[in-house]
Amino acid sequence: MPSEDHEREPASRHDPGAHRPLIELIDLHKSFGSQRVLEGVNLNFRQGQTTVVLGQSGSGKSVILKHIAGLLRPDSGEIRYDSLRIDHLPERDLTPMRKEMGFLFQLSALFDSMTIAENLEFPLIEHSRLSPEERRERIKDVLAVVDLAGVELKHPAQLSGGQQRRAALARAIIQRPRLMLYDEPTTGLDPIRAAGISDLIMKLKNETGMTGIVVTHDLACMRKVADRVVMLHDGRIIADGTPDELASSEDPHVQHFITGTAEAELDRFRNESLLGPPPSAHRGARA
Numbered sequence: 008m009p010s011e012d013h014e015r016e017p018a019s020r021h022d023p024g025a026h027r028p029l030i031e032l033i034d035l036h037k038s039f040g041s042q043r044v045l046e047g048v049n050l051n052f053r054q055g056q057t058t059v060v061l062g063q064s065g066s067g068k069s070v071i072l073k074h075i076a077g078l079l080r081p082d083s084g085e086i087r088y089d090s091l092r093i094d095h096l097p098e099r100d101l102t103p104m105r106k107e108m109g110f111l112f113q114l115s116a117l118f119d120s121m122t123i124a125e126n127l128e129f130p131l132i133e134h135s136r137l138s139p140e141e142r143r144e145r146i147k148d149v150l151a152v153v154d155l156a157g158v159e160l161k162h163p164a165q166l167s168g169g170q171q172r173r174a175a176l177a178r179a180i181i182q183r184p185r186l187m188l189y190d191e192p193t194t195g196l197d198p199i200r201a202a203g204i205s206d207l208i209m210k211l212k213n214e215t216g217m218t219g220i221v222v223t224h225d226l227a228c229m230r231k232v233a234d235r236v237v238m239l240h241d242g243r244i245i246a247d248g249t250p251d252e253l254a255s256s257e258d259p260h261v262q263h264f265i266t267g268t269a270e271a272e273l274d275r276f277r278n279e280s281l282l283g284p285p286p287s288a289h290r291g292a293r294a
């Protein structure tokens with residue numbers, strides 16, 4: 008596996024590996040006590056693509072991401088990373104693979120007591136052999152990518168909710184991951200800042216060729232970032248296609264999800280127009 012300090016060539020259509028699956032989930036089953044969450048999930052995530060995973064709240068989307076990150080183990084089935092079976096590997100053997108992954112989870116909080124630069128430097132000190140000068144350069148570059156140039160010496164509380172989310176994204180990509188896992192990356196942000204995060208997800212894919220898996224309820228985000236959309240329902244994948252194919256699907260569960268989510272978005276928009284932006288627009292849930 009390439010080290011995290013390796014420059015990665017952007018995947019292009021000339022790259023024979025471009026559409027090979029990077030992650031394969033094969034007949035994945037997972038229950039918690041008597042609650043069956045995954046009941047035979049079969050799903051490949053192709054290299055260089057962004058796949059959006061839709062599904063009702065509680066359907067098991069985060070559970071899927073946690074299996075990919077090696078934070079949960081399946082009851083049965085297989086998980087492959089770059090063709091290597093990983094679901095039964097001991098914890099220490101997961102480290103090289105985790106170094107190639109970046110995570111933006113709902114609770115990936117920045118450390119309040121550290122500056123932004125310190126927050127970003129932390130994973131580099133732990134996991135890379137970069138010199139202090141190289142670390143400073145890397146931090147500067149990554150902050151520019153997320154449109155936060157110059158905030159190195161600020162503390163998280165001095166940033167808006169949207170800026171904090173972008174700083175968390177900067178931290179997630181600072182080791183130049185091959186695979187980014189995004190769990191509800193735009194949740195809690197107002198529509199304009201949410202669109203900013205969606206733009207960044209798209210830009211990262213286009214500029215670095217990184218593979219992305221995005222769990223979201225945000226249909227605008229889905230339309231913007233998805234090469235492919237899948238929908239999880241009753242423990243299985245019930246739809247798989249382009250955003251347009253999904254929108255025109257006749258499956259009642261897919262229709263219900265899309266219509267219901269669109270209406271909820273419209274309601275939220277109406278309420279915000281009447282009442283002003285929600286507090287999260289200023290304060291924001293820390294990403």
Ligand SMILES: Nc1ncnc2c1ncn2[C@@H]1O[C@H](COP(=O)(O)OP(=O)(O)O)[C@@H](O)[C@H]1O
Nearest residue numbers: 039042044062063064065066067068069070071
């Ligand atoms: N570690 C856990 N222990 C027990 N139940 C869990 C655990 N993780 C998730 N669940 C349950 O699995 C279901 C799916 O959860 P989750 O994947 O978080 O849903 P979502 O699709 O909203 O992300 C939920 O009912 C949740 O309560």
Ligand SMILES: [Mg+2]
Nearest residue numbers: 068069070190
């Ligand atoms: Mg979730």
